[in-house]
Amino acid sequence: MKFSTRLQNAGIFISSLIILVFPAFLRIEWFTDKPTLCIFRNVTGIKCPSCDMGKSAISFMNGDFPGSLWYNPLFPVTFIFFTVLLVSSLHDLITGQNVTLDKLKNMKVSNSLLILFFIMVILVWIWNLLKQNSVI
Known part of the structure; x- marks a missing residue:
């Protein structure tokens, strides 16, 4: 294996x-009622689909699974992806x-999977706006 490939891995x-590990050392209280880093939210005033992903990760890593889903229901998908990538x-x-x-470079995603992902992102965005x- 070439050095550059090893470095990329x-x-x-x-x-x-x-x-995956960093959120375990954070506390949710540190991020409540603080200015956000989300550029979309700072410009438009509304949450984007990935808003609260950090809070969701912190809750998940601290064992608050319902809280994690409350902040952003897409976090489990993200967690699984990065766990597989890590291993x-x-x-x-x-x-x-x-x-x-090789798998990342040659990855082909089916249209139905892309549509499903797009629908999930839209539903989470609606969830964040509500x-x-x-409203909820």
């Missing part, structure tokens, strides 16, 4: 590890193979 592994890139680093990068306006 290490980068994928470290990034996935940080994304796959670790496998590549240990064995010297290049499976993760929460923002205190």
Whole structure:
């Protein structure tokens, strides 16, 4: 395996590890009623589909699974994706193979899967807007 490929696999592994582990050290109270980093929300004043993903991750990593789903129901999908990416890139680093990068580069997604994902994102966006306006 070339050095650059090994470096890319290490980068994928470290990034996935940080994304999965970092929220466990945070507390939800630190992010309540604070200014948001979301550019979409700062410009428009309304939540985007991924708003509260960080709060969802923090809740999940601290064992508050219902709270995690309340903040953003898409977090479990994100968590599964990064967990698979973490394990796959670790496998590549240990064995010297290049499976993760090859699969990511050659990934073909079916139209039905894209439509399903798009519908999920729209539903979560509606959920975020209803929460923002205190309808639910």
